[in-house]
Amino acid sequence: MRRIVTTAVAMALVGGAALSAPAVAADGDRPAGKATTGVQQQTRALEKAADKALENGLGLAPGAVPEVSDATAPETLATARRVLSGNATRRDPSATIALRDLFVKRSQLRGEDLRGADALLARPTDGAGDNQGFGYTVPEAAPLCNTRICLHYVPTGADAPPSPEWAAHNLATMDSVWSTIVDGLGYRAPLGDRAEGGNALFDVYLKDLGTGLYGFCAPERRVKKRTASGYCVLDNDYAAAQFPSGTPNDNLAVTAGHEFFHAVQFAYDYAEDPWMMESTATWMEERIASQVNDNRQYFPTSQIYAPYVPLDTFSRTSTYQYGNWVFWEYLTNRYGIGLVKKAWKQAGSLKSDGGKSSIPALQRVLRGKGGLTKVYAKFAAGNLIPALNYPEGVEYPAPKVRGAKALRRNKRAKRFATRINHLSSASYVYVPGKGLGAKKWKLAVRVAGPAKRTSPAAVVVTYLANGKRKVKLVRLNRGGDGHTKVAFSNRSVAAVSVTLVNASTRYRCNQRTLLACGGRPLDDRARFAVTGRVTKR
Incomplete structure (x- = not known):
């Protein structure tokens, strides 16, 4: 059951047969309402607005950040x-x-x-x-x-x-x-x-x-x-x-x-x-x-x-x-339901508490689990297949990716570039096309990101035809660059996704914004690029 779902969703990510035209998604009290069954239709307006914002150099969807809390x-x-x-x-x-x-x-x-x-x-x-x-x-x-x-x-x-x-x-x-x-x-x-x-x-x-x-x-x-x-x-x-x-x-x-x-x-x-x-x-x-x-x-x-x-x-x-309740759902599904309580204990203001704002509180509770950068990167990559990452995820609609490309024997490379704000991500998919049936074919993935001190990350996931996945965190150097190589035969591989992540938690705090610590992020609109190239070795 899970294998069938995994392969089907992997193919949905790249739009089935329409691989030559990348499926572009967005970069970009309880209000009244009820659980939606038309998520993909509802996101279209957000996607369109976010793409327009990117063209204008804003990097954000309208109503996103930074909003300023300057009310008297x-x-x-x-x-x-x-x-x-x-x-x-x-x-x-x-x-x-x-x-x-x-x-x-x-x-x-x-x-x-x-x-x-x-x-x-x-x-x-x-x-x-x-x-x-x-x-x-x-x-x-x-x-x-x-x-x-x-x-x-x-x-x-x-x-x-x-x-x-x-x-x-x-x-x-x-x-x-x-x-x-x-x-x-x-x-x-x-x-x-x-x-x-x-x-x-x-x-x-x-x-x-x-x-x-x-x-x-x-x-x-x-x-x-x-x-x-x-x-x-x-x-x-x-x-x-x-x-x-x-x-x-x-x-x-x-x-x-x-x-x-x-x-x-x-x-x-x-x-x-x-x-x-x-x-x-x-x-x-x-x-x-x-x-x-x-x-x-x-x-x-x-x-x-x-x-x-x-x-x-x-x-x-x-x-x-x-x-973003889904972020806590992801964390507690992996690390136990008590993680949210631990985060509030770190965020608490009493003498026995951590006295931290939200992001440092998160960093503290995730310190022994690989750290916030690694955990957040895997969260971002895992969101491409909700069925495998949430208890009820099999009922969630499949999300879209930022771009996708089918590579062939006579068209072996594709580069994607974008800008990503703090604690955000962008995902791209490569699919093995015609002429790549031999086992020898590989996909060489090269990532160019911002300096490592700003916490960039990249996750490569290989979706195998048998429904299994292989997840690899790309090791980035001090300059934010890194590379890896994965299998790319169309007989054994359905698709390869690359999730580029800006996991920066650097702020200038107390700036009267509505973000963490009331701060302004120091590393927004960071430049990222990924190149996928078909090779025989």
Whole structure:
């Protein structure tokens, strides 16, 4: 079964018979939506925009990086108001991140702005006096509580759940999420809130959030370092009129898992790099509600299908930070489910934590596994065959490559060149064509990359006709150049892919961008080239 899938997908990468014309792909809170089955169709607009951006010398798809986080405290307040009122623009972040940003900048506000921020950060039980119009307008019913969670709701009005049984189901769902994340996976529990909800238990509120806003968690009180207590709000019913995609139960399960993990993150570092916060929360959905597959809607903006966009991108105009849950899925499939917890421990702000931003935290946990450069390079190359690299990958559509070429006895060489941004990649495929049936034929691969100090890498994968693969990491010298040679007989080889990788993690930090460490990358638009040449030895 696996051999058949491997060969079929390898051929799909290069477009079957249309090998002489390279198939060019792109270089270049939970938003509403449902798992997609048309990933390749959805990526076309991204690919076209990214190619145009390359022609203009930008090297990035629109909405990619670097976006700058230069909002003032009043602007952050205005953003949070829009998001929670249901009037979010395409450039606004999720509700959780909008409230996190407001929490971080609250101390810079004064007077009416400060009161407005406090109203947004307040719980729905603030009541009708909430000048943002977000509080409950009728007294709440008696909360439903167990030993660790209280579920708050109102018995009448627009915010009321459809039945008391649905409210109890919400409590049971959130308790199951707690059991999985805290008891089962060993993450920290949300921090205590000094009885803000009437007791010391973690509080969850049901409220009619309006179309498209599934739920959020808000940091509320700073505890130690950059840790904070918080609470969560879920939509009261996930009615089909407001949430046409998915059943109410599926939407509840996915939202509860995603948002509760944000509350857990506040116990490590509420100010962590936003791409890590959202990508790991989306990864957690797979632990909580794997059967729902809601996170597949973000495939077009994952590095499987958009490898030209840096891994640490947090975009206000696209969903890259959600799509890159696949990176954590890849890592945990290979190194164990505990790797994400170890990364958050390294990213945590307490004395016993690592105190690192996202990328140094990753480097630390991958140090004993070959290092981030090697692991990331294999991730990028492995994404060409999702069926072999993800637990459910056989259901994923095959991605496209940057270019492909059939080499023949009378046309033996092809060179590809590109520019690649940090933590991004570009893949090319060579196929043995006519006249290469003898066993003696080889493909000599020569890579020219940037200086080794910038962490370039190249991975050559030989897809054999029997369905097996041979993976080889090209050794690059100090100048970033390297070469290797692999079998290339059309009797035994279906295709050879070369994945060029810019694994640079060099930044000038604290530059108010939305990338890792708020920094500006030092090694973007790095020049790479690969030449494949048919030889007899």
